[in-house]
Amino acid sequence: MELIYSEKRSGKSYLKQSYICVLLWFMGRAVQAASRVDDRVRKEFKDLPENFTFALGVMPAGPHLVVRRTAEGTARYLGHRITPQPVDLKMEFKHLDAGFLTFTFRENTPVATARDRLVVDGEVGYACAVVRILDAVQIYLLPKFIARLAVKRYPRWPLGQKLLHRTRIYWRTILGY
Amino acid sequence: MLHIPGYYEYCCRVNVVAGHDGLEKIPALLERVQAAKPMIVTDRGVAGAGLIDVVTAALGDKVTIGGVEDDVPQDSSLEAVQRIAEAYRANGCDALIAVGGGSVLDTAKGANIMVSEETDDLMAFSGVGKLKRRLKPLIAIPTTAGTGSETTLVAVIKDHARHQKMPFVSYFLLPDAAVLDSRMTLTLPPAITAATAMDALTHAVEAYTCLAKNPLSDANAVSAIELIARHLMAVMQQPDNRDGRLALAVAATLAGMAFSNAMVGMVHNIGHATGAVCGVPHGTCMAILLPYGLEYNQHRNGHLTAELLFHLEGPDVFAHTPSDQRAQKVIACIREMNQSLHAITQGQHARCLRETYDRDGNRAVPFERLTEIAATAKNDPAILLNPEDLDDEDYMMVLEHAWDGSPLNRADIAGFEKKY
Amino acid sequence: MPLPTCFEFECPVKTHCGDRALENIAFEMRAMNAVKPLIIGDEPAAQEKRLVPVLNAFKNAEMTLGVVEAIPVEDPASVAAQLAAIYRDKDCDAIVAVGQGPFIDMAKWLNLMVSTGEENPDAFIEGKGIPRSLRPLAVIPSATADGLELSGYVRLQGKTLRSVNLMPPLLFLDPRSVGQPGDVALAETGLTALTLALEAMFTADANPMDVVYARTAAKLAAMGLNGLAGDSEIGGPLSLTVAHAAALAGCTLGAGPQPLAFKLGWAVAETGKISAAQAMGVMLSYVLEHRLAANEMPADMLLELLDSAGRYARTPEGQRGAAGLQLLRDLLNRLFETTDGKIRRTLSDSGLSLQDVTEATEGISAQGKGNASGGQETIITCAWEGRPIR
Structure with missing residues (x-):
């Protein structure tokens, strides 16, 4: 009997990709904002080497969020493309769906790591700092009931400070400074 | 299970x-x-x-x-x-x-x-x-x-x-x-035999009790634990015990298979840092820190630690220990193992960080350097898969107890709920 | 169990199991330098639309996929030859096989052909000439597996090739691709897995590394079968558990000799009155009982595998072996009840006469891993009657 061969391009999931794109864009700008507002995040960035650049994103072709530690010790969001700037630490989900699970807060970073969803490449020693930065930013950006799912343990920061910082980070994220 | x-x-x-x-x-x-x-x-x-x-x-x-x-x-x-x-x-x-x-x-x-x-x-x-x-x-x-x-x-x-x-x-x-x-391991000196076996045991125990466990890595881990539990003391008492040596080598590889798939947690995290800051051999750090890791994480993974009693001590001890005390019993067993190894090696096998010495006979981990160890540990990726997080205070609490050789204070750990 | 003083272990299979497993195929392909997989599926997979989630899982992977669906397995050699021509003609560089049983044999043979250029299976008899690295082959089995999918076996027109190098390097078990077969089919897969796993565990020379797979497969199979028999909560979907058990049981077998109950099961199935899986399920407890008695090995661990460490520990030492065997038989009896008698408890349940069974199994030798010689007659008689050996 004759076998029927067909050929197809692997499709695209535009909805999931757009969602992740927007979320990473927002997170990237929020990291930049938080590095200027919150002492913990500022200290994490201060401890990173100058010009250290990290990316968080999805294999094989992005999107990513790329952030660099500036000479002043704060963060600068560099956009959603890995090239042209060299990246020191890359944390990438193996596929779009893995990223989607995490970015819709159904699998937090530890669970995604435990499930081998992420590939960490480059200066692995700084991965912990990056995870702490991302955790802090999520705690500021998200309402508690969602942020609790995203981090291993939800911290008790003084409420007034948290609300004030949250407002400032939101404004800076939206305005991009 | x-x-x-x-x-x-x-x-x-x-x-x-x-x-x-x-x-x-x-x-x-x-x-x-x-x-x-x-x-x-x-x-x-x-x-x-x-x-x-x-x-x-x-x-x-x-x-x-x-x-x-x-x-x-x-x-x-x-x-x-x-x-x-x-x-x-x-x-x-x-x-x-x-x-x-x-x-x-x-x-x-x-x-x-x-x-x-x-x-x-x-x-x-x-x-x-x-x-x-x-x-x-x-x-x-x-x-x-x-x-x-x-x-x-x-x-x-x-x-x-x-x-x-x-x-x-x-x-x-x-x-x-x-x-x-x-x-290949027949002539390994007693202290190194002890430290490397405890290293393998730690791989297996952490693989079984941390976040990336899976049914196959679990099976690797329990086989490794059973082999170590059954053969380590026999080899320590009779170093030319060929069957025992082979069993420990197989156990180490099984434990390696477990941790290369399930990764490890805070014992390795703090152990890596202690090695990096003070040069303490890896196996020694593992032996000392293993009970502390299990104690610290107990509110998260005590049920998993409890299951290990069956493999570590056998069915009789398992059956005789009430289920809510099994995790504690596992921790006690590991401390007893360290104690026995300390005795057999005439004190060469350290039970706490205070008892580790460098080549010149100086204390390898001075108390003042614990803060440095804690700071280094914070950036070691092994922490990512530990069931519970550690902040600066937590690191210091664990390190101070591990230095001194005293069990963790359950009340301190219960402070989690208050703190978070 | 004592540690053998000499053993070798190898399992080249990488397991991916659970939620969104299929989405990892593209990543694994890229890691093996493959960019254009040929995705092939058998007829049941086409009927149940199990290829759809596989193809969808490649979204955003930026790959070109070759697809051949609804492949019949009646004439595997000619089908494989046609697929090999397609593979070469279309510049494919990996194979993703969605299906079960003989279809996976065909896929492994296809891979051997396209990797070596050799078209005659006789060139590889006794595992000779099978290179260590073939093209990447991903197997996506269903829950109606025959247990050999992940093994190093290839059955092709009455010939059998076996080698560790024939074990598929990639296994993907995903709730979306294992299908939803009926209870009887699921129970049969579970019984096959249980047979392969328990026989591998209870041999005198079982090594601790084989036991890792065997133990896990046995526990999964027991979990699935207990779920089918109506009790115990099971984590996750039943068909995934059963497919998982069968896949790991295949890894346990590897390229080693087939165990006795497994072979007897296939031989009895030749009569056409009972499936191989059911026949081996019936014979398993008798084969184990006989082997353990002959080798003076305790059957104690059965209790831990089929139930729990707690049950094992609280049962007095002298009673554990018998309790374990009884548990195995009870399991079959309960399956008999929940499937309205479709899963047999004994060989006589299937309407076979003792003589039919004896004749069907005449050529089977008990030679093989850990089998005690002789006693086959006792095993068959007891399995036919449903009476413990002792």
């Missing part, structure tokens, strides 16, 4: 050959991969202990040895890798046999990348998944029963000139075969 996570991956592609005459199987293993002229890579310690002679005698005239490179430094270095790759090419070798621990194997892996990819630029292959094809055959012969490095797909090479660590991660870095032979 079977714990099935929502998703898991498991891979253990190393061909393991184990036995009292495992080394004699090497010619057949080489033939299987169409190799005939291996280069032996090792370090001075292994060669000095006469183990290379045992290997070459076992190979006999069935294999032409293309050279023995026996000066791999303690930390795998780029220079050593380059030197070995040059010798490999000059002698027309077609396979590598790494005899020794982690750094020997890493060096051999680095040299293998150079000779297989026909490159002098090792950096171009650094990172995850940069290697895209099979390398030259590599056989690993571990000489301690602990690290399990023969099952890992990672190599780390240090470029001292540029002060850089080059990590390599690829399935193609898994050795083609790991040969476990009781003769």
Whole structure:
């Protein structure tokens, strides 16, 4: 009997990709904002080497969020493309769906790591700092009931400070400074 | 009980050959991969202990040895890798046999990348998944029963000139075969036997109790724990116990399979930092810190720790211990193991950080350096898969108790709920 | 169990199991330098639309996929030859096989052909000439597996090739691709897995590394079968558990000799009155009982595998072996009840006469891993009657 061969391009999931794109864009700008507002995040960035650049994103072709530690010790969001700037630490989900699970807060970073969803490449020693930065930013950006799912343990920061910082980070994220 | 996570991956592609005459199987293993002229890579310690002679005698005239490179430094270095790759090419070798621990194997892996990819630029292959094809055959012969490095797909090479660590991660870095032979560990001194066995036990216990566990890594872990529980003390009392030595070597590889799939947690996290800051041997750190890791995480994974009692102490103790006390009993058993090892080795096996000494007989971990250890530990990635987080205060609490040798205070740990 | 003084272990299979497992195929392909997989599926997979989630899982992977669906397995050699021509003609560089049983044999043979260029299976008899690295082959089995999918076996027109190098390097078990077969089919898969796993565990020379797979497969199979028999909560979907058990049981077998109950099961199935899986399920407890008695090995661990460490620990030492065997038989009896008698408890349940069974199994030798010689007659008689050996 004759076998029927067909050929197809692997499709695209535009909805999931757009969602992740927007979320990473927002997170990237929020990291930049938080590095200027919150002492913990500022200290994490201060401890990173100058010009250290990290990316968080999805294999094989992005999107990513790329952030660099500036000479002043704060963060600068560099956009959603890995090239042209060299990246020191890359944390990438193996596929779009893995990223989607995490970015819709159904699998937090530890669970995604435990499930081998992420590939960490480059200066692995700084991965912990990056995870702490991302955790802090999520705690500021998200309402508690969602942020609790995203981090291993939800911290008790003084409420007034948290609300004030949250407002400032939101404004800076939206305005991009 | 079977714990099935929502998703898991498991891979253990190393061909393991184990036995009292495992080394004699090497010619057949080489033939299987169409190799005939291996280069032996090792370090001075292994060669000095006469183990290379045992290997070459076992190979006999069935294999032409293309050279023995026996000066791999303690930390795998780029220079050593380059030197070995040059010798490999000059002698027309077609396979590598790494005899020794982690750094020997890493060096051999680095040299293998150079000779297989026909490159002098090792950096171009650094990172995850940069290697895209099979390398030259590599056989690993571990000489301690602990690290399990023969099952890992990672190599780390240090470029001292540029002060850089080059990590390599690829399935193609898994050795083609790991040969476990009781003769390789028969002459291991008691303190090292104890520390390496506790290292293997820690791999198994952390793999079973941390976040990336899966049913296959669990099965690896419990087999390793059973073998160590059954054979360690017998080997300590009778070092030339060949069956016991083989069992410990097999247990170490099983534990290696478990942790290379399920990863590890805070015991390794703090242990790595203690090693980096104060130079305490890895196995010693593991032995000391294991009970503390289990104690600290107990509110998260006590039910998993409890299950290990069956494998560590057998069914009778398990049945006689009420289920809510089993985790505590496991921790107590591990402390007792450390105590017995301390006694058998006349104090060489340290029970707490205070009892570790450097080569000159000075205290290896001065109390003042605990803060430095805590700061280093914060940036060690092993913490990612620990069930509970640790902040600066938590690190100090654990380190102070581990330094002193006193159990953690349950009230301090219960403070989590208040703090978070 | 004592540690053998000499053993070898190898399992080249990488397991991916659970939620969104299929989405990892593209990543694994890229890691093995493959960019254009040929995705093939058998007829049941086409009927149950199990290829759809597989193809969808490649979204955003930026790959080109070759697809051949609804492949019949009646004439595997000619089908494989046609597929090999397609593979070469279309420049494919990996195979993704969605299906079960003989179809996976065909896929492994196809891979051997395209990797070596050799078209005659006789060239590989006794595992000779099978290279260590073939093209990447991903197997996506269903829950109606025959247990050999992940093994190193290839059955092709009455010939059998076996080698560790024939074990598929990639296994993907995903709730979306294992299908939803009926209870009887699921129970049969579970019984096959249980047979392969328990026989591997209870041999005198079982090594601790084989036992890792065997133990896990046995526990999964027991969990699935207990779920089918109506009790115990099971984590996750039943068909995934059963498919998982069968896949790991295949890894346990590897390229080693087939165990006795497994072979007897296939031989009895030749009569056409009972399936191989059911026949081996019936014979398993008798084979184990006989082997353990002959080798003076305790059957104690059965209790832990089929139930729990707690049950094992609280049962007095002298009673554990018998309790374990009884548990195995009870399991079958309960399956008999929940499937309205479709899963047989004894060989006589299937309407076979003792003589039929004896004749069907005449050529089977008990030679093989850990089998005690002789006693086959006792095993068959007891399994036919449903009476413990002792």
